[in-house]
Amino acid sequence: MTDDLLERLNIAAKALIPALLSGLLIILSLVPLRSPEVSPITPALGLTAIYYWAVFRPDLLPTWLAFLLGLLQDLLTGAPLGVGVVMMVSMHSLVEIQRRIFVNPSFAMLWLVFAFFAAASLLLAWLLGSLLLGQLLEPRLLLLHYVLTVGVYPCLAWFFGKVQQFFL
Amino acid sequence: MQKRPGTVARIASPVRALAHRFHLPLLVIATLGTIALGQLDLAVVERARLMVLDSAAPVLEAVSEPLYALEHATESFRELAELRQINESLKRENERLMVWHHRARRLEAENLRLRALLNLAPEPEARYVSARVIGDSGGAFARSLLVAAGSADGIVEGQAALSGEGLAGRVVDVSERAARVMLITDLNSQIPVSIGLTGERAIMAGDNSTEPRLLYLQPGHHVAVGDRVITSGHGGLLPPGLPVGVVSHVSEEAVRVRPYVEWRNLEFLRLVDYELPGLIGPLVEKQRPTGG
Numbered sequence: 001m002t003d004d005l006l007e008r009l010n011i012a013a014k015a016l017i018p019a020l021l022s023g024l025l026i027i028l029s030l031v032p033l034r035s036p037e038v039s040p041i042t043p044a045l046g047l048t049a050i051y052y053w054a055v056f057r058p059d060l061l062p063t064w065l066a067f068l069l070g071l072l073q074d075l076l077t078g079a080p081l082g083v084g085v086v087m088m089v090s091m092h093s094l095v096e097i098q099r100r101i102f103v104n105p106s107f108a109m110l111w112l113v114f115a116f117f118a119a120a121s122l123l124l125a126w127l128l129g130s131l132l133l134g135q136l137l138e139p140r141l142l143l144l145h146y147v148l149t150v151g152v153y154p155c156l157a158w159f160f161g162k163v164q165q166f167f168l
Numbered sequence: 169m170q171k172r173p174g175t176v177a178r179i180a181s182p183v184r185a186l187a188h189r190f191h192l193p194l195l196v197i198a199t200l201g202t203i204a205l206g207q208l209d210l211a212v213v214e215r216a217r218l219m220v221l222d223s224a225a226p227v228l229e230a231v232s233e234p235l236y237a238l239e240h241a242t243e244s245f246r247e248l249a250e251l252r253q254i255n256e257s258l259k260r261e262n263e264r265l266m267v268w269h270h271r272a273r274r275l276e277a278e279n280l281r282l283r284a285l286l287n288l289a290p291e292p293e294a295r296y297v298s299a300r301v302i303g304d305s306g307g308a309f310a311r312s313l314l315v316a317a318g319s320a321d322g323i324v325e326g327q328a329a330l331s332g333e334g335l336a337g338r339v340v341d342v343s344e345r346a347a348r349v350m351l352i353t354d355l356n357s358q359i360p361v362s363i364g365l366t367g368e369r370a371i372m373a374g375d376n377s378t379e380p381r382l383l384y385l386q387p388g389h390h391v392a393v394g395d396r397v398i399t400s401g402h403g404g405l406l407p408p409g410l411p412v413g414v415v416s417h418v419s420e421e422a423v424r425v426r427p428y429v430e431w432r433n434l435e436f437l438r439l440v441d442y443e444l445p446g447l448i449g450p451l452v453e454k455q456r457p458t459g460g
Contacts, residue, residue: 027227028227030228030304030305031231032302032304063191067195071202072220074206075216076224076305077305077309078305078310078312078341078348080203080206080207081205082199085199085202089195089199129309133355133356137355137376138376
């Protein structure tokens with residue numbers, strides 16, 4: 001009886017890992033890194049997490065969780081409400097729609113697809129942000145944001161891979 | 169991992185099927201609803217922001233501390249190499265500053281005497297709280313910082329945030345242990361300033377670029393590149409005379425200001441609690457529900 005309960009608790013706890021990890025990364029993307037070149041912009045770590053788990057464990061990170069994580073990002077960064085939601089939900093939906101790409105994908109392939117999807121969802125978020133703020137947001141910042149996000153993908157994907165290997 | 173159908177699954181599956189069927193419309197409605205909620209400027213949203221801020225603050229604090237330590241370590245290594253040079257330039261700077269120091273002392277004394285002559289009302293007292301920067305919204309969508317001081321430390325919405333060099337921003341959200349500072353470069357930031365020796369007035373408005381614009385300048389103004397920009401103190405929220413930056417660009421379309429703040433080494437911010445003098449204080453407080 002207790003063993004069964006423990007077992008179930010263990011499974012439940014493990015099932016929470018992708019969501020918790022994504023949330024933590026969204027918080028961590030706020031950590032001030034003041035290296036002069038990277039200065040005002042940080043990569044969208046949360047977006048990478050959403051992509052990875054949407055590809056490999058969509059059962060543990062369904063769309064509604066992506067929605068909540070986007071909301072968390074909006075509340076935390078002080079951006080107009082909805083910008084992060086659109087970013088995360090569009091990323092998740094793109095993966096859902098194009099699921100057949102991800103049958104036995106190579107790493108390079110995953111990275112390439114991420115570069116495309118991230119461009120789409122960041123652009124969407126940028127358009128919405130510009131609309132809500134009533135002014136076109138600096139496109140250069142968006143580009144930098146995008147390049148950084150795609151640039152850190154390999155590190156994060158490697159890390160997620162290890163986590164998946166050990167816990168899931 | 170093998171999935172085992174249990175009681176929960178048996179009850180959940182019809183619900184899941186239903187949710188699956190209306191998946192897309194539900195998602196669209198929820199997203200639009202969130203956007204609308206954000207535009208309505210509700211107190212609930214504000215409360216949610218503060219709650220999230222408060223729960224994220226300990227994590228950010230814990231992470232940022234070793235990062236700062238690491239940065240200090242690399243910094244000191246680099247400085248060690250250039251020690252002689254730094255010393256030399258500091259000596260020169262010290263000499264220059266001593267001259268200014270004497271001049272400031274003389275002016276202060278003179279100012280005091282003149283004030284006494286004029287019977288001028290005393291300036292309101294300002295109280296400073298130093299706070300560590302623990303977060304940077306750092307996206308393309310907002311320009312704000314999180315600091316590890318909140319209402320428990322006497323931080324109030326509207327207070328000015330200064331770096332060592334000049335004005336960095338204004339406090340916009342305060343939770344118990346953290347606060348959000350909207351930077352002067354943010355799209356929503358508008359600060360009353362005065363420019364140059366003539367004290368020309370304008371509103372400095374951010375546009376998410378590194379150099380904010382000056383709005384509402386008088387036609388035929390004499391603003392020139394290199395003029396100093398300071399806060400004018402209008403509106404009673406910010407103390408007058410805080411250094412902001414220098415005019416960097418003047419043209420037909422826009423006048424821009426380069427802030428004094430060094431954005432990349434912001435580790436601490438000083439938050440200024442500016443107490444309005446008794447006479448106009450109550451008048452302004454009335455319009456400002458969060459004040460005091």
